[in-house]
Amino acid sequence: MSRHIALLALMVVLFSCNVDYKMKHDGVESRAVVNALLSPQEDFTVKLFWSGVYSGDSTRFRPVANARIRLTEDGDKVLDLAASPDGTTPTAFRPTAGRSYRLEVDIPGYGRLSASTEVPAAPSVDIRSPKKNERYSHFELSRIETDPNTTGLWITGKSKVVWHHSDKYGFIGDTLSYKVDSYHTASQFVDQVNAAGDVYDAQDKGASVSFSDFLHITQENFAIVLPLRFSSYGGLNRYNEHKFTLTFTAASKPYDLYKRSLYKQRNNSGSLASGNPFIEQVTVYSNIDNGLGIFAGYNTYKTPEL
Numbered sequence: 258m259s260r261h262i263a264l265l266a267l268m269v270v271l272f273s274c275n276v277d278y279k280m281k282h283d284g285v286e287s288r289a290v291v292n293a294l295l296s297p298q299e300d301f302t303v304k305l306f307w308s309g310v311y312s313g314d315s316t317r318f319r320p321v322a323n324a325r326i327r328l329t330e331d332g333d334k335v336l337d338l339a340a341s342p343d344g345t346t347p348t349a350f351r352p353t354a355g356r357s358y359r360l361e362v363d364i365p366g367y368g369r370l371s372a373s374t375e376v377p378a379a380p381s382v383d384i385r386s387p388k389k390n391e392r393y394s395h396f397e398l399s400r401i402e403t404d405p406n407t408t409g410l411w412i413t414g415k416s417k418v419v420w421h422h423s424d425k426y427g428f429i430g431d432t433l434s435y436k437v438d439s440y441h442t443a444s445q446f447v448d449q450v451n452a453a454g455d456v457y458d459a460q461d462k463g464a465s466v467s468f469s470d471f472l473h474i475t476q477e478n479f480a481i482v483l484p485l486r487f488s489s490y491g492g493l494n495r496y497n498e499h500k501f502t503l504t505f506t507a508a509s510k511p512y513d514l515y516k517r518s519l520y521k522q523r524n525n526s527g528s529l530a531s532g533n534p535f536i537e538q539v540t541v542y543s544n545i546d547n548g549l550g551i552f553a554g555y556n557t558y559k560t561p562e563l
Contacts, residue, residue: 291551292304294554296352297352299351300351301328301336301348303326306318306320306344308549322342324362336348340362354377360372371545376554377404377509378507382401384397384560384563386501386563389498398482398484398487400483401482409473410505412503414437415434416500417501418434419431420432421495421497421498439489442485444486447468447472503563504558505557506555506557511552519541522539
């Protein structure tokens with residue numbers, strides 16, 4: 258009898274331990290987030306939002322509605338203005354290559370955010386497309402010149418398809434433009450930040466490694482990577498020709514670290530990470546003191562059609 262009484266008492270204790278916990282965001286302090294990139298090719302824009310969960314029914318974060326933005330160039334003030342209450346503050350300012358910049362943002366009740374960066378000179382390159390077959394275009398990069406503020410070089414591109422003969426895909430004179438999403442090279446000096454093994458059609462590509470979205474070369478490999486030979490899908494056949502415009506982006510150190518970490522984070526989250534319990538967790542690089550985000554400089558050179 259005493260055994261049954263003890264078992265009954267244990268069951269009462271166990272069932273009485275059921276507690277409903279509700280996850281709340283109360284007490285979680287929001288931090289100011291800055292997104293501000295400097296390029297001689299674009300007007301400078303500062304985006305200011307609070308970290309946390311999505312606000313209301315929208316898919317946007319809550320803007321920092323009251324702030325003061327200041328920007329200095331080699332120590333001289335070039336911008337001093339109130340931030341836009343919607344979180345995005347456009348300006349007509351464009352930076353000068355080779356100069357140093359400091360961003361300061363004062364938020365009442367929060368404090369000052371700050372960060373510094375350089376804007377490198379635009380890269381100078383020699384590149385040609387010596388061969389096109391029916392499926393791929395081949396490129397040869399023979400020269401890279403950058404200034405000491407360039408940490409990494411990013412190669413991206415767009416392709417334009419021009420139809421020579423009418424067929425079910427298009428008509429004579431029609432064009433179609435798209436972002437190049439694969440680059441193929443056998444060079445061991447191209448950064449493996451986004452490499453994926455791919456030997457399919459390696460002979461046609463003239464390569465054995467496929468890179469998604471871009472090629473990236475670190476500063477220490479600028480000399481030894483040359484000549485860099487790579488291929489992209491889209492060539493020349495009886496129906497159409499693919500013409501490429503490549504963009505070479507010289508990155509400051511903050512911009513390089515930001516872009517590298519952002520790419521890794523996107524590839525290691527969501528559906529791309531599905532089914533891999535050992536996926537690497539990546540934190541996106543931030544250089545904002547007293548907050549989160551990025552303030553970084555870059556400069557680009559765009560080729561004529563190849």
